[in-house]
Amino acid sequence: MSESAYDRVRLARDCKRPTGLDYVKNIFRGFIELHGDRRFADDPAVVGGIAMLGRTPVTVIAIEKGHTAKERSQRNFGAPLPEGYRKALRLMKQAEKFGRPVISFIDTSGAYCGVGAEERGQGQAIAESLMEMSTLCVPVISILIGEGGSGGALALAVADRVWMLQNAVYSVISPEGCASILWKDPGKAEAAAKSLRLTAEDAKSLGVIERILSEKDIGRKEFYDRIRALLSEELAVLLQDMELTQKRYDRFRRLGSEASVKEEA
Amino acid sequence: MELLSFLKPKNQLEEGGRCSAPVQQDDGEPEKKCPNCRKEIPLSRLWANNLVCGCGYHFRMKARQRIQMIVDENSFIELFTDIKSSNPLGFPGYKEKLDTVKVASGEDEAVILGVASIKRMRCCIFVMEPYFMMGSMGSAVGEKVASLFEYAISRRLPVIGFTVSGGARMQEGLISLMQMAKTSAAVKRHSDAGLLYIAVLTDPTLGGVTASFAMEADIILAEPGATVGFAGARVIEQTTRKSLPDGFQKSEFVLEHGFVDSIVPRSGQRRLIGELLRLHNGRAEI
Numbered sequence: 001m002s003e004s005a006y007d008r009v010r011l012a013r014d015c016k017r018p019t020g021l022d023y024v025k026n027i028f029r030g031f032i033e034l035h036g037d038r039r040f041a042d043d044p045a046v047v048g049g050i051a052m053l054g055r056t057p058v059t060v061i062a063i064e065k066g067h068t069a070k071e072r073s074q075r076n077f078g079a080p081l082p083e084g085y086r087k088a089l090r091l092m093k094q095a096e097k098f099g100r101p102v103i104s105f106i107d108t109s110g111a112y113c114g115v116g117a118e119e120r121g122q123g124q125a126i127a128e129s130l131m132e133m134s135t136l137c138v139p140v141i142s143i144l145i146g147e148g149g150s151g152g153a154l155a156l157a158v159a160d161r162v163w164m165l166q167n168a169v170y171s172v173i174s175p176e177g178c179a180s181i182l183w184k185d186p187g188k189a190e191a192a193a194k195s196l197r198l199t200a201e202d203a204k205s206l207g208v209i210e211r212i213l214s215e216k217d218i219g220r221k222e223f224y225d226r227i228r229a230l231l232s233e234e235l236a237v238l239l240q241d242m243e244l245t246q247k248r249y250d251r252f253r254r255l256g257s258e259a260s261v262k263e264e265a
Numbered sequence: 266m267e268l269l270s271f272l273k274p275k276n277q278l279e280e281g282g283r284c285s286a287p288v289q290q291d292d293g294e295p296e297k298k299c300p301n302c303r304k305e306i307p308l309s310r311l312w313a314n315n316l317v318c319g320c321g322y323h324f325r326m327k328a329r330q331r332i333q334m335i336v337d338e339n340s341f342i343e344l345f346t347d348i349k350s351s352n353p354l355g356f357p358g359y360k361e362k363l364d365t366v367k368v369a370s371g372e373d374e375a376v377i378l379g380v381a382s383i384k385r386m387r388c389c390i391f392v393m394e395p396y397f398m399m400g401s402m403g404s405a406v407g408e409k410v411a412s413l414f415e416y417a418i419s420r421r422l423p424v425i426g427f428t429v430s431g432g433a434r435m436q437e438g439l440i441s442l443m444q445m446a447k448t449s450a451a452v453k454r455h456s457d458a459g460l461l462y463i464a465v466l467t468d469p470t471l472g473g474v475t476a477s478f479a480m481e482a483d484i485i486l487a488e489p490g491a492t493v494g495f496a497g498a499r500v501i502e503q504t505t506r507k508s509l510p511d512g513f514q515k516s517e518f519v520l521e522h523g524f525v526d527s528i529v530p531r532s533g534q535r536r537l538i539g540e541l542l543r544l545h546n547g548r549a550e551i
Contacts (some may be wrong), residue, residue: 114501114508119522121524123476123495127476127480134446150432150433154445160376172437172442195356206438206439249450249454252446253445255446257404
């Protein structure tokens, strides 16, 4: 790997990268968008709906950052509000009801930090999503396509398979945030990026993801065709699995079990 | 500084102003200043009052003192003491930090948990430790909490949890992030088994702990004046460039917005939790 970890962070944040909706439009057919959390509002940072993957209807959830300045501002830069997580959860429960697999595309610097988000329970919205996704009775595949910012990304990634684009990053905190808290110097973000082990290779070696997706021909038809084929193949396996939720539980249960030292009693 | 200031009573407490009992003039006894009412309180009095000032301010409390305050005498049996943090990412300076914190706090991890009885009702209990990296959640915290919920499922016990946390432990990177999913999945199983989980949010409960097991309880209580939120106030101020409303993220604010069931001062916690345990234990016999 020639680029530094922080180069990967820059690439992951590049606004020329395909965004969530690009994946939705190019991988699936006949996407029907469904809006709103039925409680308060519709969050434009989270897009959801139903679409066809080959001949299988699926529920698709995508965090959307937008490309142009106008789009990015309208999408709140892909930082979801509690309503975004509640909409996603509503659609995932709907998918469960109708036996549809769920596919989520994740690209966020993190859940939105603001007064309204706190007033409306950002923490509670994420917590509920984590809890409910853990027992969802349909297959769930999550793909980190750009930034995987902390709890705001994980909230839509409690999945049977988690994949990452080659230049996506997944981290508990932004390298800038980490550097300013630990070393009181946001300028040390490069060092923090390296120490946080946030690249796709790191996530794979830590057992947090199953697969790294190549970025060859990114944004072109071949690129999306490849992801579509991988998704179809994987869903065929997951749809046959009778122990889906047990395996999903075990998948997350073992993470960090080895990291904490168990001494002989 | 006034040279003769020691001759005058330092505060109303010493004058006998707001307290009923006569104040001991125990020269040289260490005191702690209350950040709320600014009074100096003798430490012995503070300890006797479970670290609550006469004005109602709740000081931070070590996990073991809290366990003593809440459970029946000698009923606590600690579990999963063999689970400790390592340095899974090889994060620079983390091992040294852990070593220092272990000595300073006298604890091996940021959560202490086990089985106990409260008002003679058996339960599992976890209490987070503010003096261990401000209760941050790394792999050991996640592993211990998940293990406790699984233990509680196997013995059909309710769980009582006291949270205090600055959030995920960033020195454990993605591994600490994954503890949010791991603990949430364990809470969900406990919940699906029809078992009761009561959380008590104490100052501060933030970030990854708020966004996982703190907010997943059947009944969520909070201590008065505790900071409870997802993002830290400073981060929000920097992001939005707006000043924050009065009382923002205090437990009273969180209650007003509908995310906790009740605010309960320390003096009432044992009785209320005991009562709630009793209410959920009895079977209807008609």
